[in-house]
Amino acid sequence: MKTIEQTAIALGRANTKLRVHVVCAGFIYGNGEQNDIFYDFFRSAWVSLHPDLAALPVIGGGDNIIPTIHVTDLSNALELILTSGQDFPRYLHAVDQN
């Protein structure tokens, strides 16, 4: 995946008619959880009446932050990059701030 990022950025440098941006997006969620990022977590929460199944996993010390972004926020960000005409950097991060 890093190779694809590097190739895309190199393409943008070589071709003046091609504007390239790489957006490193957090893990995408939203719109009914069509992807399976949080599926198991939500399922565990939904069956919370059962004391064993309700336990949500804690990884490490529990103070790590997973970068995420709602799919609608990401779409809005991409649309802004495409159409605003602003001089955005070639590499951007798109993650939730809260």
Add this chain to the structure above:
Amino acid sequence: MEGQPITDNIKICDMPENKRILITSINGLLGHSLFELMRNDHVCIEDESKQPHRFLGTVNPNQAAGMTTPVPSETVKIIETAKPKNFVKQVRGADYIILDVSQFSSSLDEANQVLKALKYTDAAPERDQVLIVVTNPMVWSKTETGVSYDDSQFEKRVPLPKF
């Protein structure tokens, strides 16, 4: 409360009309969301001389959460890497290209073919194009922790071997 009449000139998305937009894995979560945000079918209802955006896409056949999601609309023209000449032609004909490799099930081969088409080794580029590559944070997984990075320091990222 009085609602707005549907014939009002409301822009759903502020892009100029009639762009060709290519979205890879258009049947994915991001593809659906982008399609709904950018579609502007209403312009030809208000004014028959106007043309709405034309959407092209590729389909990710891999299953997510136990099901294969459908393409958001039948109006999307699906292109296939199995037909390389047509694939290159359609990629080069797009104004905006959104290359979604953020999902773990995304095809990196397909992404490479899109980039290869945009190299223009056999012809000169004819139009201004915008390419956005959407990746995920795994490309930063092995980067030194405890240091703050900003967008301009992307060369320092270290991915996991698989990424």
